[in-house]
Amino acid sequence: MTETQTTDGRVPETADVSFPDGRYGHRREPSKRRPGVTAVLTAGVITAGVVAAWLLVQANGQNDVTERLLAYDDSIEGQVAVTFEVYKPAGEGATCAVRSRDLAGAEIGYAEVEVPADDSTRVEMTYVLPVEGDANTGEVLRCWQAD
Known part of the structure; x- marks a missing residue:
């Protein structure tokens, strides 16, 4: 039994687990977050929705009756x-x-x-x-x- 195992063979949560290289494929690095891209895409979707709503109101008009x-x-x-x-x-x-x-x-x-x-x-x-x-x-x- 090693230091990081309990008597029933489980590894405690505090232990740092490392896998052998090449056995499970290569690990990807976490992707970098890009808040600027997310903000631009969100603003684009909102703008497209407002433009579409305005065009629909212009095309269908307001009924005066x-x-x-x-x-x-x-x-x-x-x-x-x-x-x-x-x-x-x-x-x-x-x-x-x-x-x-x-x-x-x-x-x-x-x-x-x-x-x-x-x-x-x-x-x-x-x-x-x-x-x-x-x-x-x-x-x-x-x-x-x-x-």
């Missing part, structure tokens, strides 16, 4: 009354996509509703949507400026 569902009434068979409000620029018209779905989630009614151009910026509408089945919802998918 917004909508909000106020209520729907599916108590009458074969139709759903959808009440919603639309915020739009004064003097501009809009178009809104309205739909209804059944309990299984299948679309059973869809229409594009024209919102007339007038001087108001807020318009409240009720549209009676014909459906083909038992309606469970009335939804306003989205609104956009009329052409």
Whole structure:
């Protein structure tokens, strides 16, 4: 038994272990850390993300028309009354996509509703949507400026 072994043959944690040269391949030296390269790469990724987000906003733009569902009434068979409000620029018209779905989630009614151009910026509408089945919802998918 050597000095660095215990009675059961284990090497204590404090012992410096050295392996014979050539037996396990050559050991690589630890790589040098390069914080400058990491910082430049991180800044590049962040800059690319900001540029991509800016380009997407420029390409898709901001929609000047917004909508909000106020209520729907599916108590009458074969139709759903959808009440919603639309915020739009004064003097501009809009178009809104309205739909209804059944309990299984299948679309059973869809229409594009024209919102007339007038001087108001807020318009409240009720549209009676014909459906083909038992309606469970009335939804306003989205609104956009009329052409």
